[in-house]
Amino acid sequence: MARNKFPVHTTLSSEAIKILERYEKELGAKNRVLEKALMSLDSTKFKSKIDINNIDKAIKRIGTGVFGLDEMLEGGIPKGFSVIVTGPPGTGKTTLGMQFIMEGVKADEKCLFFSFEERIPQLIQHFMRFGWDLGSHIDDGYLEIFGMSMLTFEDIGEIIETYKPQRIVFDSLNVFTDPQEFRRSVSWRSLHKLLKKMNITTLLVTEKEFGIRTRVYDTYDFVGDGIIFLDKIQVNEVEPTLTPVMAVQKMRATKVDTTPQPFRFTDKGIAKYRTVNLMANKLQERMNAAHSPLSEEPRDQ
Template sequence: MARNKYPVHTTLSSDAIKVLERYEKELGAKNLVLEKALLSLDTSRFKSKLDTQNLDRAIKRISTGVTGLDDMLEGGVPEGFSVIVTGPPGTGKTTLSMQFLVDGVRKGEKCVLFSFEERLQQLVQHFMRFGWDIGKYIDDGYLEVFGMSMLTFEEITEIVETYKPKRVVFDSLNVFSNPEEFRKSASWRSSHRLMKQRKITSFLITEKHHGIETKDFDEYDFLGDGIIFLDSMKVNEVDTTLSPVLAVQKMRATKVDTTPQPFRFGEHGIVKYRSLHLESRLQERLGVPSMDTGYNESFSDKPGY
């Protein structure tokens, strides 16, 4: 019966195969033992190949679409990062994420929104109030929106491979499964690996049942390269009005100030102001260092989304 010439050593280096071919002529079938021995020595096949000489040390950053937030991130989110956008309901998570996509569309980048709880028509109507012509972006081929999506991650991976976007938003991950199961999901890991390989920058919206003052994290937070937390809170002891704030709690390869910063919902989306002056009691409660680097502004009472 015909025998496969290379039954075991198909993953070996070319040099190892040459050695095997030489001994195969001398030892015949006995080369199987030698193959296994060489295979155990050829550990280089498990190592990632990285050309350190030609590695680009400059980090390309992608704008969030919010100028003040980009200033907090040394110019934007590092390309290819997966950023967790989280917080309680109605704090602006979807608006911030859509603003991130609109910024990409305006720069000629293909973008995709996977919304698992909102209909397409509802999303378009909501974002029209910010002057974002979502319908036109879709018709022009720069934006794909999957509303009330029932897609599996296998189907999502196929869409990403076909459409080749530069920016992707998932709204929200909690719909799929609980955080503990999601992080270990093979289908998610496959989609995540593809986005990393393609250097696709993504915003992953998650839901929190607590505010920014609570020091508690879930598995979603650990899988992200960065975390942006949106919330509403009192910024001083006198005024009881809740003001919208955001905090960059984590961003790899970036020096960040984790102090909550105020923002408002303007006519064209989220507008971030300069550093917030927090009273000492509030700073102590949040666990942030005392600093006097900013000022308070008036805020729009426009609701978040």
């Protein structure tokens, strides 16, 4: 009866197999000897995976392209983070995502924009409103847009591996996947692992049925490294006009002020007001007086 040449372990590197062959030749195929060698090799391999000295301790931050927001984030979103951009409809989430993408292509970074609810012509018209020249960036190979995408998680993964982008926007996840199945989805976990492995900075746009005053978090919020909430609220009882606001509710590895900050829509996209202290305090006071009881807040994972 033929003897299995490697009776204990069959997934070793070529270097490890050479060592085992030497053990087998000199000492015979004794399991105790082989196991001891394997334990030694596995220990060395494990240590090399967590070599703290080779980890870059400086946090590289990625500019969002939104005037004032980077100041709220110590210079930008930490590279490789997946950030939830959320809020009710019509609050500027898609615009923020587009500015994030355009900031990337201006720096010669390859970017992908996946929309699951708008056609490409509609998306291009939205971009062009702010004077953003998509055609040249697409021709130069720095931008790809997928509108009304019917792609699966697996399809998206293949595109990402082929294109190798630095930035991605998904707009919006509510259309693409059911929130109750999203977090437990094996396909999503595989895609999320790929995003982390390739160190891609990602914005995940989601829809809320409630405003910023209602401090309730959904399934999507818990998978993000950060949460940016956009909304429109009334500043005072006299002025009925709703004021656009943004709040960084969470951002790992970043000291953030979660106070809502007013912003405005301009011909170049959206921008946070320079003088915000007084207005922001008023907004926070109104929220404190009106919000519903706190639910569980998203935890760091």
